[in-house]
Amino acid sequence: MSDFNSGFKLGLVGVGKIVRDQHLPAIAATPNCHLVATADPHASLPDLPAYQGLEAMLDAHPEITAVAICTPTHLRYSQARAALMRGKHVLLEKPPGATLSEVEDLIACAKQQGVSLFAAWHSRFAPGVAHAQQWLADRQVQRVEIEWKEDVRVWHPGQAWIWQPGGMGVFDPGINALSIATEILPQPFFLQQARLLVPSNAQTPIAAELSFTDPEGAAIAAAFDFRQSGPPTWDMHVESSDGSRLSLTQGGCCLMIDGELVVEAEEREYQGLYARFAELIANRRSEVDVAPLRQVADAFLYGHRETTDAFIE
């Protein structure tokens, strides 16, 4: 329990937009988390020791007990593994890997090393999610409609990697919706059909229509679209068999149940995420739910691809 009492000392691997926008303010707001250094060959943070790579950072700062891996997806496995093998706790930004198989190996590795591995799905920490999950826990779901639509030019400006293998295209935001749905729905669900629209000059879809079901036969539909103009739509509507209706909107910030507003709050997802990481470390537990990434892999495996207009930013 000493980790918890004294707080934990953190190294950041990868210093990009998500770190500046989300991780830094969240870390500052987490009383028992102390940021020690960063590792990135191209970037650094003011007033903080900076290293070219993970190994150099850990060599210089043996007091670091945990690292957060925020590098491009295809680099994460080897960095996470190296950190775990040095006995460090690891937080993985979403998605936890480029492939499912590499994540399985990290799970085994963390277990063997007796350290905490946390596959962080930030959207699960949106204000309305926990309440929605509770409310749905003892209900039977009949119908779900998920709409996750945003303007890729606004939300991912210049991010060419998103169109390459591993970038997942519209599933990069879509996996956030799937991380919420797999958390709040009381039954596991699985793909029945998918239509993936892939620009002629891209590897990954710009839009997708998916239909899922669950063991009770619920009708679960999801529409992901990067071609939205104007404000984003990040909404989820659930109808239960007793006729009640839940709406989780604005990415989980707003929860309505049967027409009544239950939660409306600003998002502090990454604060919740770091609080959970601290808790996992204190209890020497891991939390790695691959379900959202598995749903994406299923869609790529089983979806029907159609070519659409080239994407020009």
Added chain:
Amino acid sequence: MSDFNSGFKLGLVGVGKIVRDQHLPAIAATPNCHLVATADPHASLPDLPAYQGLEAMLDAHPEITAVAICTPTHLRYSQARAALMRGKHVLLEKPPGATLSEVEDLIACAKQQGVSLFAAWHSRFAPGVAHAQQWLADRQVQRVEIEWKEDVRVWHPGQAWIWQPGGMGVFDPGINALSIATEILPQPFFLQQARLLVPSNAQTPIAAELSFTDPEGAAIAAAFDFRQSGPPTWDMHVESSDGSRLSLTQGGCCLMIDGELVVEAEEREYQGLYARFAELIANRRSEVDVAPLRQVADAFLYGHRETTDAFIE
């Protein structure tokens, strides 16, 4: 243990080419397995009660304790679940599902019902596989070359489903190679790069080049190709760090170690498969290794697609 002593009574779901070619002779050679009836809306077997569907078969024959699901992949989940929910043991032909998520649910369902679920990977029962696994168990692998090439017109005549989502294209035979590799290699491995060649009139690849690595940095290459003419190549070569070399060829029928022939035998894969199913039932155990299907999903998720010539049979 009564299941084992008295033998088990089997119902076959789906009566297609694989059942006639492989399951029937294997069942006939399995002394404690008694085939009771079949369920298929379009086909039946001589001298055996035949039903249109699984539920009708199980209603008419409560003595059936186990079913083998050999229907097209997209039908398997609901049939397997229905059988499990009625307390029957279930053998799933490969691949165990159209998606990974549905297989996860079947695993949970079998556990809850206390019955045996067996995801059958027939190639793992090829004559040389067990010996190869044993030999590799305490070795460090440096290099693996997998070649799995066959003429689709010869091996899959008229099977249009293979080009549709879920049909997996060249991964339909390729998953056999992956089922062997995930069985014999001493470490888990994961994709680093893949190139998928997809005919302009198909959804699934006709050829694929894949490179994997493992936690020790082994170089594992696989080439799958449906455009082979002449006899098939179903070979796997493994070099270990001590300079030894293992070759498992002819789909696992032939095993050479350091130039010496160790195993050469006719394949009786499905006999081994039914013997394992009987053993699992007797011990109330399940065996569901999703690793081969996960590798295929990873390749679809992370592979680079290139369009190639239309396929005309």
